[in-house]
Amino acid sequence: MTFDSNAFLIIFTGSLIAVSCGFLGVFMMLRKMSMTGDAISHAVLPGIVIGYFVSGSQRSLEVIIGAGLLGILATLMIDWLRKKARVQLDASIGITFTLLFAVGIILINLLAYKVDLDQECVLYGEIAYLPIDSWITKNGMNLGPRITWLAGLNFFFVVGFIYLLFKELILTSFDENFSSVMGIPSKGINLALMSIVSYTTVSSFESVGAILVVALLVVPPVTAFLWTKSLMPLLKLTGGLGILIALLGYYLAYWFDSSIAGMMVTVAGIFFGISVLIHSKKPIWLIGTSKSPQPFEI
Amino acid sequence: MEDFVYFFTFQDPSIAWVVLGITLLGVGSAYVGTFSFLDKKALLGDAISHAVLPGICLGFMVAGEKNPVYIVSGAFLSGAVATFMSSWLKRNTKLSEDTIIATILSVFFGFGIVLLTALQKSGNPEIAGLNSFIFGNAIGISEADLMLYGGLSLVIILVLTILLKEFRLMVFDPEYGKAIGFPMKSISFLFNVLMILAVVIGIQAIGVVLMAALLITPGAAARFWTDRLNPLLILAALFSVLSGILGTYVSFVLPQMPTGPWVVVFLSLFALISFLISPKSGIIFRYFARRKYLRKTHRDHLMKALYKAKENGKSGLTIAEIYQLYPYQKAATNHSISGLSKNNFIATNQSLISLTESGISEGMRIVRLHRLWELYLNESMNIAPDHVHDSAEKLEHLITPELEALLEKRLNYPALDPHQETIPRENHDLR
Numbered sequence: 001m002t003f004d005s006n007a008f009l010i011i012f013t014g015s016l017i018a019v020s021c022g023f024l025g026v027f028m029m030l031r032k033m034s035m036t037g038d039a040i041s042h043a044v045l046p047g048i049v050i051g052y053f054v055s056g057s058q059r060s061l062e063v064i065i066g067a068g069l070l071g072i073l074a075t076l077m078i079d080w081l082r083k084k085a086r087v088q089l090d091a092s093i094g095i096t097f098t099l100l101f102a103v104g105i106i107l108i109n110l111l112a113y114k115v116d117l118d119q120e121c122v123l124y125g126e127i128a129y130l131p132i133d134s135w136i137t138k139n140g141m142n143l144g145p146r147i148t149w150l151a152g153l154n155f156f157f158v159v160g161f162i163y164l165l166f167k168e169l170i171l172t173s174f175d176e177n178f179s180s181v182m183g184i185p186s187k188g189i190n191l192a193l194m195s196i197v198s199y200t201t202v203s204s205f206e207s208v209g210a211i212l213v214v215a216l217l218v219v220p221p222v223t224a225f226l227w228t229k230s231l232m233p234l235l236k237l238t239g240g241l242g243i244l245i246a247l248l249g250y251y252l253a254y255w256f257d258s259s260i261a262g263m264m265v266t267v268a269g270i271f272f273g274i275s276v277l278i279h280s281k282k283p284i285w286l287i288g289t290s291k292s293p294q295p296f297e298i
Numbered sequence: 299m300e301d302f303v304y305f306f307t308f309q310d311p312s313i314a315w316v317v318l319g320i321t322l323l324g325v326g327s328a329y330v331g332t333f334s335f336l337d338k339k340a341l342l343g344d345a346i347s348h349a350v351l352p353g354i355c356l357g358f359m360v361a362g363e364k365n366p367v368y369i370v371s372g373a374f375l376s377g378a379v380a381t382f383m384s385s386w387l388k389r390n391t392k393l394s395e396d397t398i399i400a401t402i403l404s405v406f407f408g409f410g411i412v413l414l415t416a417l418q419k420s421g422n423p424e425i426a427g428l429n430s431f432i433f434g435n436a437i438g439i440s441e442a443d444l445m446l447y448g449g450l451s452l453v454i455i456l457v458l459t460i461l462l463k464e465f466r467l468m469v470f471d472p473e474y475g476k477a478i479g480f481p482m483k484s485i486s487f488l489f490n491v492l493m494i495l496a497v498v499i500g501i502q503a504i505g506v507v508l509m510a511a512l513l514i515t516p517g518a519a520a521r522f523w524t525d526r527l528n529p530l531l532i533l534a535a536l537f538s539v540l541s542g543i544l545g546t547y548v549s550f551v552l553p554q555m556p557t558g559p560w561v562v563v564f565l566s567l568f569a570l571i572s573f574l575i576s577p578k579s580g581i582i583f584r585y586f587a588r589r590k591y592l593r594k595t596h597r598d599h600l601m602k603a604l605y606k607a608k609e610n611g612k613s614g615l616t617i618a619e620i621y622q623l624y625p626y627q628k629a630a631t632n633h634s635i636s637g638l639s640k641n642n643f644i645a646t647n648q649s650l651i652s653l654t655e656s657g658i659s660e661g662m663r664i665v666r667l668h669r670l671w672e673l674y675l676n677e678s679m680n681i682a683p684d685h686v687h688d689s690a691e692k693l694e695h696l697i698t699p700e701l702e703a704l705l706e707k708r709l710n711y712p713a714l715d716p717h718q719e720t721i722p723r724e725n726h727d728l729r
Contacts, residue, residue, distance in 0.1 A: 029397055032394055032396060032397075033396075034396050034397045034399075034400040034401075035341055035396040035399060035400050037400070038344075038400050038403065038404075042507060081573070084581055085573040085581055086579065087518055087573070088335075088338060088340070088518075090338065090339075090340040090341045090396070090514075091335055091340045091514050091517075091518045093341065094340050094341055094343075094344060094510045094511065094513075094514035094515070094518075095511070095514060095515050095518060095566060095569055097507075097510075098507070098508050098510050098511030098514075098515070098562050098566070099511070099562060099563065099566040101507050101508060101559075101562075102508055102511070102558070102559035102560075102562035102563050102566075103559070103563065105556060105558075105559040106555065106556070106559045106560065106563065109554055109555055109556055110555075112554065209411075212404070212407075212408055212411075214400060214403070214404045215404030215405060215407070215408050217400075218397065218400040218401050218404055219401055219404060219405060222393060222397050222401050225393070226391065226393075253412075256412070256416065257416070257419060258412045258413075258415045258416045258419075259411050259412055259414075259415035261408070261411070262408045262409065262410075262411030262412035262414075262415060263408075263412055264408070265404060265405060265407075265408025265409070265411075266405070266408055266409045266412050268405065268408070269401075269405030269406075269408065269409065272401060272405065276387065276390075276391060279391065280387075280390035280391050281389075281390045281391075
């Protein structure tokens with residue numbers, strides 16, 4: 001097989017996104033906040049629309065700032081509903097993201113004359129056009145695909161964030177009360193994590209779409225979690241899975257002539273399925289003949 | 299105004315149809331959603347609504363056209379597979395429920411996107427209509443579709459109403475239901491079927507992402523107004539129908555506006571209003587109740603301090619001394635003092651504050667309750683004397699006269715508390 005620079009770029013960008021999402025996802029999973037990630041990835045829509053409206057471009061700093069703010073707003077709203085209004089957690093997540101997503105769609109329709117967006121592009125995304133979309137400086141220098149740069153920057157942020165706040169993240173994930181006693185601002189850490197999740201969502205939504213960001217946030221960590229229980233192997237395995245998913249996803253999508261991002265998630269789902277089959281509780285006939293005693297039946 | 303009258307008199311049969319459809323869909327999903335909300339499975343509906351995408355695509359592939367029967371049954375089947383898988387994963391792995399739901403949701407949706415792109419590249423001209431299945435289009439539903447979806451909603455509503463008792467058992471106490479001989483497994487299977495059905499038909503009107511709102515929000519909002527199941531269901535249905543009609547109205551008046559998102563906005567508005575103003579559990583009510591209680595405890599503490607000063611032979615406390623007792627609470631202290639003087643419990647003489655005749659008996663009552671409780675904890679609960687103060691500090695505001703009589707009787711009208719202080723009574727010589 002000859003070296004195909006477009007294929008390499010797509011796989012490289014896909015891996016960057018998958019690995020950074022996976023790293024964040026590990027901590028989200030440990031905090032039992034996987035669905036909050038889902039909520040954030042939907043809730044950034046109004047921020048994207050407003051940022052687009054203000055700046056007139058889909059690829060501006062305003063979009064990222066708007067989405068980041070909305071991500072934080074969603075986190076705060078879920079927290080407020082749960083603590084102040086005492087709505088159960090799953091319902092507060094559901095109410096928050098549906099409301100914000102609905103507001104986003106309404107804004108799209110309201111500003112349709114200026115904002116060339118639709119909910120499909122936020123939900124699906126398309127990574128295949130990545131090599132065409134180059135970042136060209138003012139004096140005409142071609143620096144390569146814009147999204148790759150964005151994904152690389154995001155990867156750098158995520159790894160830096162986890163590296164710098166590793167101890168704090170672990171402590172607040174496993175024992176929030178103890179970390180408060182130690183003087184670590186667990187709420188601040190939580191908000192920081194959520195804002196980096198929203199930033200990741202935003203910087204990847206053009207290429208993989210909101211739902212697929214959720215998939216990359218959740219599925220690789222969960223799959224890795226079925227194999228190991230300690231944190232470092234969990235992170236390494238998640239990273240490895242992310243790269244593998246991007247690689248296989250690209251070639252399978254090429255093979256079936258289909259969406260690359262969708263195929264990446266499908267591959268992740270297949271990995272998850274295999275791991276579950278290996279690691280789930282086995283039915284009795286698979287373990288052997290030593291049948292466990294039947295409980296007393298009436 | 300003309301629009302308003304035209305819309306709400308339902309002269310236009312197409313408006314009447316849409317409103318009827320939205321009403322049936324809303325009632326059906328509010329019913330199902332309230333049960334799943336009470337069952338603490340609110341987000342399962344979200345997972346199902348994303349998981350139907352592969353089924354929709356497969357149904358389209360099999361039929362080769364936009365045939366609602368094929369698409370609805372495909373959607374139903376893949377929703378069923380997702381529900382089954384999530385409960386299987388829950389039973390057979392160590393993963394937590396929200397992780398499972400997020401995994402199922404995203405993997406199914408991802409696979410659905412693969413199928414959808416494959417379909418789009420196949421160049422079938424009818425593919426454009428598929429989007430209305432995914433993003434919802436309440437206005438675009440034809441009358442024939444409406445018969446199918448409305449009929450199915452009606453079936454959901456009827457089954458839920460007829461089997462209300464069984465579903466009530468499933469939500470609140472499945473073990474008990476099993477013990478008295480109800481087939482709980484079949485009941486929850488039937489419930490899952492109804493839930494998937496409600497999601498599949500609801501998506502047509504409101505879309506994949508927003509379907510969760512139609513399920514969760516009405517129940518969550520209604521929960522703030524009542525603790526009983528029947529009013530809860532009726533209220534949830536009412537919220538759902540009202541927002542459905544309002545949402546349709548907005549998109550009728552402003553045609554560029556989509557119906558589904560407006561329905562969700564109105565639903566959330568109802569929910570937020572409920573969270574704020576509902577009596578008993580609303581935020582505003584709870585804020586005032588808490589403030590009232592805090593003020594009462596502060597007044598009680600002030601009375602106690604004045605009474606203790608009297609016990610130590612002082613005639614009262616100066617304002618400065620009282621401020622010192624409660625540092626950083628000057629405003630609250632001033633409020634308590636003015637409240638107590640209004641009730642004629644304390645008298646202010648220049649800067650000296652002392653208890654009046656009725657104030658003495660009130661202060662005595664609080665001190666008595668405090669010390670009685672300390673003694674009770676010490677004697678009956680075997681708690682060391684130096685550990686009883688904090689609990690008594692809270693209970694002294696809550697003990698009713700009946701409880702007080704009971705305590706007195708149980709402790710046989712004691713004279714001293716564990717700290718060897720007198721338990722004051724009305725005939726006490728302090729007066």
